[in-house]
Each structure stands twice: as structure tokens, then as C-alpha cells.
Amino acid sequence: MSEVAATGISVLLVDDHPIVRQGYRRVLESQGDLHVVAEADNAADAYGAFKAHDPDVVVLDISMPGASGLEAIRNIRARSPRARILVFTMHNEAVLVKAAFGAGASGFVTKSSEPSAVVTAIRSVARGERAMSDDIAHILAEESLSPTGSVLDQLGEREIEILRQFAGGATTEQIAAHLNLSVKTVQNYHYLIKSKTGARTDAQLVRLAASCGLTRI
Amino acid sequence: MSEVAATGISVLLVDDHPIVRQGYRRVLESQGDLHVVAEADNAADAYGAFKAHDPDVVVLDISMPGASGLEAIRNIRARSPRARILVFTMHNEAVLVKAAFGAGASGFVTKSSEPSAVVTAIRSVARGERAMSDDIAHILAEESLSPTGSVLDQLGEREIEILRQFAGGATTEQIAAHLNLSVKTVQNYHYLIKSKTGARTDAQLVRLAASCGLTRI
DNA sequence: TGCAGCTCGGGCAAATTTCCCAAGCCGGAT
DNA sequence: ATCCGGCTTGGGAAATTTGCCCGAGCTGCA
Numbered sequence: 215m216s217e218v219a220a221t222g223i224s225v226l227l228v229d230d231h232p233i234v235r236q237g238y239r240r241v242l243e244s245q246g247d248l249h250v251v252a253e254a255d256n257a258a259d260a261y262g263a264f265k266a267h268d269p270d271v272v273v274l275d276i277s278m279p280g281a282s283g284l285e286a287i288r289n290i291r292a293r294s295p296r297a298r299i300l301v302f303t304m305h306n307e308a309v310l311v312k313a314a315f316g317a318g319a320s321g322f323v324t325k326s327s328e329p330s331a332v333v334t335a336i337r338s339v340a341r342g343e344r345a346m347s348d349d350i351a352h353i354l355a356e357e358s359l360s361p362t363g364s365v366l367d368q369l370g371e372r373e374i375e376i377l378r379q380f381a382g383g384a385t386t387e388q389i390a391a392h393l394n395l396s397v398k399t400v401q402n403y404h405y406l407i408k409s410k411t412g413a414r415t416d417a418q419l420v421r422l423a424a425s426c427g428l429t430r431i
Numbered sequence: 432m433s434e435v436a437a438t439g440i441s442v443l444l445v446d447d448h449p450i451v452r453q454g455y456r457r458v459l460e461s462q463g464d465l466h467v468v469a470e471a472d473n474a475a476d477a478y479g480a481f482k483a484h485d486p487d488v489v490v491l492d493i494s495m496p497g498a499s500g501l502e503a504i505r506n507i508r509a510r511s512p513r514a515r516i517l518v519f520t521m522h523n524e525a526v527l528v529k530a531a532f533g534a535g536a537s538g539f540v541t542k543s544s545e546p547s548a549v550v551t552a553i554r555s556v557a558r559g560e561r562a563m564s565d566d567i568a569h570i571l572a573e574e575s576l577s578p579t580g581s582v583l584d585q586l587g588e589r590e591i592e593i594l595r596q597f598a599g600g601a602t603t604e605q606i607a608a609h610l611n612l613s614v615k616t617v618q619n620y621h622y623l624i625k626s627k628t629g630a631r632t633d634a635q636l637v638r639l640a641a642s643c644g645l646t647r648i
Numbered sequence: 649t650g651c652a653g654c655t656c657g658g659g660c661a662a663a664t665t666t667c668c669c670a671a672g673c674c675g676g677a678t
Numbered sequence: 679a680t681c682c683g684g685c686t687t688g689g690g691a692a693a694t695t696t697g698c699c700c701g702a703g704c705t706g707c708a
Contacts, residue, residue, distance in 0.1 A: 230543070231521060231542035231543060232542075232543070232544070232545060232546055233455070233458065233542055233544065233545075233546045233549055234451065234454065234542060236454070236458050236546045237451065237453070237454015237455050237457060237458050238450070238454050240454060240457035240458060240461070241450065241453050241454050241457060244457070304448060325448035325449075325450055325451060326447070326448060326449070327449070327450065328449060328450075329449055329450045329453045332450055380632075380634055381634055382634070383631075383632055383634045383635040383638055384632070384634075385631060385632055414600075414602055415597075415600055415601070415602055415633075416632075416633035416634060416637075417597055417598055417599070417600045417601075417633060417634075417636075417637045418600040419634075420633075420634045420637040420638070420648075421600055421637070421648050424641075424648040425648065431637075431638050431641040431642065431648050
């Protein structure tokens with residue numbers, strides 16, 4: 215592994231937009247102590263690049279959600295528990311942030327942050343510290359004060375899975391077949407999810423799922 | 432106005448993410464002939480910055496959709512018909528592209544394009560040419576061949592309005608009350624819209640509406 | 649004039665949603 | 679060990695909605 219103090223901080227950049235990667239690369243390299251040693255344009259390639267270059271920090275954008283971003287984090291951490299991963303995305307849902315940290319991320323910075331915030335966060339993460347941008351901290355703080363946590367916290371695993379598929383456009387039959395359940399059970403879940411979340415309409419459910427990063431539109 | 436050949440191309444950068452702007456700025460300036468003379472972080476400020484700096488090209492990102500991006504384009508073009516605007520976004524829906532050109536954009540490049548594509552597009556647009564990235568051209572070409580144009584083209588005004596409200600989360604009753612229609616009529620529209628668009632599920636309908644910019648999530 | 653398409657709504661069988669209920673399971677608290 | 683609570687799975691029955699067919703009034707256009 216690299217000696218941070220001696221050689222600076224090596225960074226693996228994961229983002230699905232080439233131009234965005236190039237931009238970040240320039241911003242980071244202009245700092246002097248940050249070196250982008252590799253790039254990947256999708257979650258699947260991220261681990262290969264990580265193994266090949268053993269960077270001090272992985273800066274992972276990925277338009278998220280879906281789960282591919284989270285999977286990439288888990289993927290890397292599962293095999294290299296030492297890995298430092300900084301999530302850098304335009305999304306700012308509390309659920310997403312929690313999920314990212316839960317999956318093993320060391321930091322979470324939104325794109326609305328000052329450019330310097332990313333750089334600072336990378337250095338913090340490289341030192342083994344946790345890091346997040348101010349807006350994320352506020353959102354998390356706000357959320358921890360409100361009695362009602364994230365909407366998804368009220369839902370069980372099965373419910374979340376069914377909500378995801380439903381919001382993705384699947385019919386009740388398709389979901390039932392997919393999960394090996396009776397149509398009736400899926401219908402009941404559908405109803406249960408609506409009551410739990412307070413959604414009165416399927417459309418509201420879809421919007422909810424989307425705003426929680428459960429599905430991308 | 433500036434002499435392109437003599438002074439290079441001046442660019443106004445509009446993007447809501449500061450770090451992204453900084454990245455683009457570096458990428459563009461490294462080209463030698465491109466100079467970022469101003470930045471704006473929202474559609475509303477874009478025109479002010481345009482008037483103040485009279486750039487050769489406006490590179491406009493804006494997370495879109497909504498309409499704020501389109502409004503910014505119309506806004507600028509309405510008062511400065513000479514303005515060259517290059518839309519640069521991660522969205523690639525045909526409807527959005529058409530809307531952008533319809534609003535007066537000169538070019539449309541997606542973020543999935545090669546970095547060089549943006550630079551090339553900026554130069555083309557500065558010369559007064561139309562420009563678009565390969566993927567956009569393919570999507571438009573594909574669409575022009577399919578008998579079904581944009582999904583929204585098949586829908587009447589009333590249908591679109593009902594679809595918008597429905598996708599926004601309104602119940603059938605609310606829509607009926609809002610538009611002074613019988614619930615039955617709204618139900619019939621709901622059904623009609625589904626058959627016309629081929630959506631089999633309410634969720635699919637919402638996604639469709641969102642992808643057409645009919646509703647923001 | 650006549651056709652075509654949008655808007656509006658009735659009707660009715662079939663499907664779905666809405667609730668209520670029960671049972672098995674599992675983990676944590678007593 | 680036992681009980682409680684929550685998740686998961688489904689049945690049942692009434693209430694609604696959907697899927698499709700229909701007719702009527704209106705407008706624009708050939």
C-alpha cells in the first residue's frame with residue numbers, strides 16, 4: 215500500500231460520464247497531493263480497477279441509485295476492508311446516505327458542495343476519518359430529530375423489494391412470479407405499503423420510491 | 432461581438448453543481464481556444480450573465496428537466512436571437528432534445544459522450560452550425576423512423592393535462608374536481624391514456640410522464 | 649356537407665383494491 | 679421457557695376501478 219505522507223493520495227475515479235471524470239481529474243490533480251491513478255465508468259469495473267491500482271481513496275459518483283453504486287461499495291469493501299470510499303453524487307436523500315455508509319462508504323459529498331469540500335473530504339477519508347459535506351450533515355441531523363425516520367425505515371425487506379419492482383413498472387403478476395408469491399400476497403403488500411407510507415395513489419408511491427432512490431426515472 | 436478567429440471562443444458555463452463547473456472550466460480552457468468568461472448556477476441567473484459578458488457560446492447543463500432549462504434557453508434567445516446555446520446534460524430523451532432545439536438551442540450533447548465531442552460541438556455551435564452528439568443523433572433518427580413519434584404526440588390536450596396531474600400524485604376525484612369533470616370521465620381518460628401509450632401499469636405511466644418532462648420527481 | 653378527432657359521460661362485466669383476519673416464524677424481552 | 683411483536687404469507691368479501699363498447703356534442707378541415 216502507498217505511503218500517503220510520502221507520495222500524496224492516489225485516487226480511483228468512478229463515474230459514468232467521461233467528461234465529468236475528466237473534469238474531476240483536472241480539479242483533483244491541480245491540488246498537488248492528489249493523483250488520479252485510474253478511472254472506471256461503471257460499478258462493475260470499479261472493483262477490477264481497485265484491485266489493479268490499490269488507490270488510497272475511491273471517489274465514486276455513479277448516477278445512482280438502483281443499487282449498483284451500493285453494490286460496488288460492498289463489493290470493494292468485502293474483499294478489501296481497508297478501502298476508503300468517498301461517495302460523490304448529486305443525490306442527497308437521507309436513505310441513500312445511510313445506505314452508503316451502511317455499505318461501507320467512508321464519506322459522502324454532494325455535487326452542490328463547494329469544490330474545496332470534495333478535496334477536503336478526500337484528504338479526511340485518506341486519513342481514515344469519516345467525512346461528509348455540510349448539506350448531508352444537515353439532512354442527517356434533521357432526520358435524526360424528526361420522530362418519523364425515512365419512509366423506507368418503516369418497510370420490511372419484502373415490502374421494499376415489492377415496492378422497487380412495482381415502481382419499476384412491473385405488474386402484480388410479474389412481481390408474484392418473480393418472487394414466487396401468490397398474486398394475492400403481492401396485492402396485500404401493495405396495500406400494506408400504501409398504508410404504511412401514507413401514499414393514497416400508485417403515482418405517489420412511485421414518486422416516493424424514486425425520491426428514496428429505490429428506482430431511477 | 433467577439434471575433435472568433437482572432438480571440439478564440441468565449442463561453443458562459445451554466446450548471447447547478449459548482450464542482451462540475453470547475454471541472455468543465457478546466458477541460459475547456461485546456462483547449463487553448465476556449466475561454467470560460469462567466470459561470471451561472473441556475474437558469475434564472477443565466478440571462479444576466481449572458482447580457483453582462485456576451486459570450487460566443489452558452490454551455491448549459493442544468494439537471495433538467497422541469498422546464499427551467501428550456502425557459503432559460505427561450506429567455507436568452509428571445510432577447511438575443513444571435514445567442515448560440517449548447518445544451519449539455521445527462522438526459523437523452525428524444526422529447527427533451529426536440530424541446531431544446533424548439534426552444535432555440537443550437538446543439539445538444541450528452542454527458543456520456545467523449546470529452547472531445549463537447550469541445551467539437553462548442554466550436555461548431557460558435558460557427559453557427561447545429562451540433563449534437565452521436566447518441567442524440569441516433570435517438571432522433573430512431574425516433575423519426577418509428578411510426579410513433581413522441582409519446583406525447585399521440586395525446587390530446589386534455590389527456591396530457593390529466594396525465595400530468597395523475598403523475599403528480601392526484602387522485603381521480605381530485606382531478607375530476609380540479610377540471611370540473613365527472614369521475615367517470617377521468618377514469619375513461621386514464622384508461623385511454625394507458626391504451627394510447629401502451630403503459631400497462633400506473634407506475635409505467637408515471638415513469639413515462641416523468642421521462643417526457645411532464646412531471647418532476 | 650361530411651368526415652375525423654377531441655371531449656365528455658353512461659353501462660356492465662371482470663379485475664383490483666381495500667380492509668379484516670389467521671397462521672407460521674423468528675428474535676428479543678421477561 | 680414463554681410471550682410479545684413484527685415480518686411474511688394468504689383467504690374472504692365488500693367496495694372500487696378497469697377494460698371496452700357505446701353515443702353525443704363540438705370543432706376544424708376538405
